[in-house]
Amino acid sequence: MRTLFASLFTLALIALASGCRRPSGAHGEDAGTPSLPVKGPQGTVTVKGSDTMVILGQRWAEQYMKEHPGAKIQVTGGGSGTGIASLINGTTDIAMSSRPIKDTEKQQVRQRHPEGPVEITVAKDGVTFYVHETNPVEALSIPQLESIYLGDITNWKDVGGKDAPIIVYSRENSSGTYAFVKDEVLGGEDFTVRALTLPGTAAVVHSISQEKNGIGYGGAAFAKGIKELKVSRDAQGEAIAPTEQNIQNGTYPLSRGLYFYLPGKASGVAKSFIDYALSPEGQQIVTQTGYFPVK
Template identity: 35%
Template sequence: MHYQRLLPICLAAVGILMLTGCGSKNKQNTVTAVGSTAMQPLVQKAGSDYQAEHPKVSITVQGGGSGTGLSQVETGAVNIGDSDIFAEQKDGIHAKKLIDHQVAVVGIAPITNPKNGVNNLSEKQLENIFLGKIKNWKEVGGKDLPIIVINRAQGSGTRSTFEKSVLKGKDAVKSQEQDSNGTVQKIVENTPGTISYLSLPYLNNQVKVLSVDHIQPNYQNITTNRWKIWSYEHMYTNKQPSPTTKKFIAYIMSKPTQQKLVKAAGYVSIHDMKVQMDAAGKVTHKPK
């Protein structure tokens, strides 16, 4: 009788252990990456390709901005925090608790609506537009149209990079703010007078990409820092990332992925950079 009573209890206990084991295994095969919308196309494509090669792995990619990615990976809510900025540059983030994996470089370009009639701006003109000092396109050789500045929201790594390079610590003019590269692209495409900036993977033929001092935001110019508005694409993890997380990041950083997927998605391969940048923004030649 005692054995008969114990048997269901034992079987139930074994079932609980098996379910716990399965849940643990599934969790180990799951990677969640959250943060930078500038990185989103790259991480989504890499995740899709990686899952095709590793069917038991599940990779979830979400935007939300660099600040969101950094805060969530620090608290352990996600496996990877995607960011356009160094963790040291974000207030409230304890960078020493995180590991920085620099997986690519992204260029950022000023864009306007094609009807504005401008192809190039000097560095000073670009600065003064975003400071609100230049208010009409005719002041820089364009049409008689009021300038409408579209900025990214606070917490955006793209905004932080652009303002650090262009405004050099000065406060941008108060303007409409948007949460993502994709939304900015649509607004500028459809609204005469607008100016903003985009990560290069989001550029299309419906917006006008501006050169600055007649320097184009292209691949070669980014690798040498001739085009100065760029940032690393960081994948931050905690100090002890899961094996699946480490393997996924290693996949993105591998030379085959860098030379094919990274370039095809509009980013610069980390292996092609001739310069390097530190968290303070200092750029030096990369050791060979």
């Protein structure tokens, strides 16, 4: 009888001890291994806009998230106009733009965010004009580029090249690069109806690499496998190459800034991400991507 009582008492103790333990695997973890708190900024930031800047934005985001595991940075393209429209309607935290925001767009942002928009220059770039590597033309003036893109000049022989039709490539009208060329090269006039519109700078570069008589434009970072033209302000001016030094000091006629636009003063993860983009490490990524750092 004593032996039976001792056995029953032992089983009762085991059952009681089992019932007091927290089940293993609660919340996907062993209850005996408490999770460590994530350090640094936490949250999600959306970044949208310029196709020229999308690769740069993605590389910033990838490296930033490695160093800040509690943060999530979502970067998508669509064009500068698309990014600014998203800023206006409140569907993005940061708009990327390869052109300055327009006054009408500023007013629309202020309807929702009276203190905005906030403009931050995060890199420098030069809009370059591309031709096929075999094209003998080395330089064009802005008036010549204007005549080509307005459709007044249609043969390469009229600008020092061979007797061949000029195949004109352009970007879609939501592109900040399109808007920049329209304003700075065409004086606000519309592109020729002969221009072949492509969805991104990479597509323009690819087309130029295949078309010996083509001309297109885009950011300096995309100029691979094609020739970049030197550009002069007028027929008498010096033709300037789109080098880092010439873009940094503004000597190259088509230098420009690359921008982040925010609805108001940055805070939290957004501020931390922007600080990273402007840091020495972030600006090194600018150089590695093919653009030029802010000084």
